[in-house]
Structures are given as structure tokens and as C-alpha cells.
Amino acid sequence: MVGRFRAAAAALALGAAGGLAACAYNEELGRNQLLLVNDASLAQSAQQAWAQTLASNRVSQDRAGAERVRRVGSRLVEAAGLSDRPWEYVLFENPQANAFVLPGGKIGVNTGLLAIVENDDQLAAVLGHEIAHTVAQHAAERYSHAAATQLAIAGAQGALGGSNPDLGRQVASLGGVGAQLGVLMPFSRQHELEADRLGVDYMARAGYRPAEAIALWRNMAARAQAGGRPPQFLSTHPSEATRIAALEQYLASRGML
Numbered sequence: 001m002v003g004r005f006r007a008a009a010a011a012l013a014l015g016a017a018g019g020l021a022a023c024a025y026n027e028e029l030g031r032n033q034l035l036l037v038n039d040a041s042l043a044q045s046a047q048q049a050w051a052q053t054l055a056s057n058r059v060s061q062d063r064a065g066a067e068r069v070r071r072v073g074s075r076l077v078e079a080a081g082l083s084d085r086p087w088e089y090v091l092f093e094n095p096q097a098n099a100f101v102l103p104g105g106k107i108g109v110n111t112g113l114l115a116i117v118e119n120d121d122q123l124a125a126v127l128g129h130e131i132a133h134t135v136a137q138h139a140a141e142r143y144s145h146a147a148a149t150q151l152a153i154a155g156a157q158g159a160l161g162g163s164n165p166d167l168g169r170q171v172a173s174l175g176g177v178g179a180q181l182g183v184l185m186p187f188s189r190q191h192e193l194e195a196d197r198l199g200v201d202y203m204a205r206a207g208y209r210p211a212e213a214i215a216l217w218r219n220m221a222a223r224a225q226a227g228g229r230p231p232q233f234l235s236t237h238p239s240e241a242t243r244i245a246a247l248e249q250y251l252a253s254r255g256m257l
């Protein structure tokens with residue numbers, strides 16, 4: 001009986017969670033998403049994470065480099081239809097080839113990445129990928145799945161204890177965890193491949209050469225092999241062979257190779 005109770009409570013909790021916002025169809029992705037929150041509601045957590053990042057990392061003095069990031073990023077943001085919101089671009093003094101995006105439109109790029117890209121098109125490949133995570137609401141989706149799982153667990157525990165779980169209170173109590181889950185955790189393999197695809201679409205729309213995305217990943221993979229350790233940007237992503245193959249297939253299917 002305990003097993004049945006648990007299943008019923010989990011279904012109840014998930015149903016309640018689903019009722020908060022249900023599944024949303026994302027046209028850019030061509031699939032449904034479970035969204036209990038949106039990227040905008042994660043913006044406050046993101047703002048805190050961004051402030052911490054600015055406080056604990058060195059901002060580069062390379063003004064030309066920072067301007068380059070802003071210029072390429074702005075073109076892509078416009079191509080993605082997101083120029084209606086404020087974006088912030090910061091170049092960090094850090095030898096690791098890395099870049100990231102936070103909900104609310106914060107983009108960080110390391111000087112180590114600028115040192116690797118061979119042209120603006122390759123920089124656009126990285127920034128297009130990061131901006132795509134925002135369009136796709138990947139952070140909100142990741143948060144929502146984690147929250148739904150927690151609600152299901154909490155609901156099951158409540159049922160076993162003989163009391164009705166207070167779902168509203170539990171959603172609220174996820175706030176602190178959400179800051180971590182929604183903003184700082186790595187994206188899934190599916191999210192990375194989606195961001196790659198959308199990213200090259202934005203490159204093409206903004207007038208950059210999408211095929212340079214493949215040149216960039218090949219270059220990064222070669223460096224990873226030579227150095228014995230993948231760059232940080234790659235290590236949280238699918239294997240370079242997987243992503244290069246997927247990207248080549250997509251570009252070929254769109255006549256962009």
C-alpha cells in the first residue's frame with residue numbers, strides 16, 4: 001500500500017505543479033517544454049550570480065576586445081529577436097576558453113576564448129550558442145524539471161506522514177535551491193545540441209558564416225587533444241565528435257555548408 005500511496009502523491013504533486021504553468025510549446029525548438037517559471041522570473045537569482053561573478057573575477061582591461069564581444073553579441077541578439085531587452089557583455093581576464101549566459105541577458109566571455117577564435121564568425125558561433133540558451137528558456141526548463149521532481153518527492157513524503165502537503169509553501173521553499181538549479185548548473189546534452197542548432201541559425205541571419213562554427217569546434221577539439229584536457233566550455237558540453245557530427249548534418253540539411 002505504501003507504494004500506491006507514494007505513486008498517488010507523486011501524481012498529485014506533479015498535477016499541481018503542471019497546473020501552475022503547464023507545458024508550453026516553444027516554436028523555435030519545435031517541441032513542448034515544462035515551464036513552471038520563465039527566464040524572466042529567474043532573472044533575480046541570475047542577478048545575484050552575476051554580481052558574485054563580477055566581484056570574484058577580474059574584468060579585462062582590453063577595451064577593444066570587450067567592444068568586439070559587444071558588437072558581435074548585439075548583431076546576434078538582434079537576429080534572434082531579443083534586442084527588446086537589456087543585454088550586458090563582460091570580457092573577463094581568464095585564460096580558460098569559456099563563455100556563459102545567465103537569464104536576464106548577461107553574457108560573460110573569457111580572454112582565453114578570444115585568443116582561440118580565428119575570426120568574428122567563430123566568436124559569433126560561441127555567442128550565438130549562448131544566446132540560444134536564452135531563447136530556448138533552457139534555464140527555466142531545467143529549473144522546472146528539478147522543481148517538479150522535488151514536489152513529487154515532497155508530496156510522497158507528505159502522504160506517508162499522513163498530512164496534506166502544502167504545495168504552495170513547498171514551491172516557495174524551492175526558491176533558494178532554484179537559484180542554483182536555474183542559473184548555475186550545466187545544461188543537458190539535449191539543450192547543448194539545441195543551442196548549437198539555433199546558434200548557427202542566428203549566425204546566418206546576422207550575416208556570419210555558419211560553417212565557421214564547425215571550424216571552431218574542430219579547433220577546440222584539437223587543442224583539447226593536444227592539452228590532454230578539454231577547455232571548460234567543451235567539458236560541460238556533449239563530446240566534440242557528437243556535436244560536430246550533429247552540426248554538420250544540420251548545416252547540410254539547411255544548405256548552410
Ligand SMILES: [Zn+2]
Nearest residue numbers: 129187192195
Ligand atoms: Zn551551452
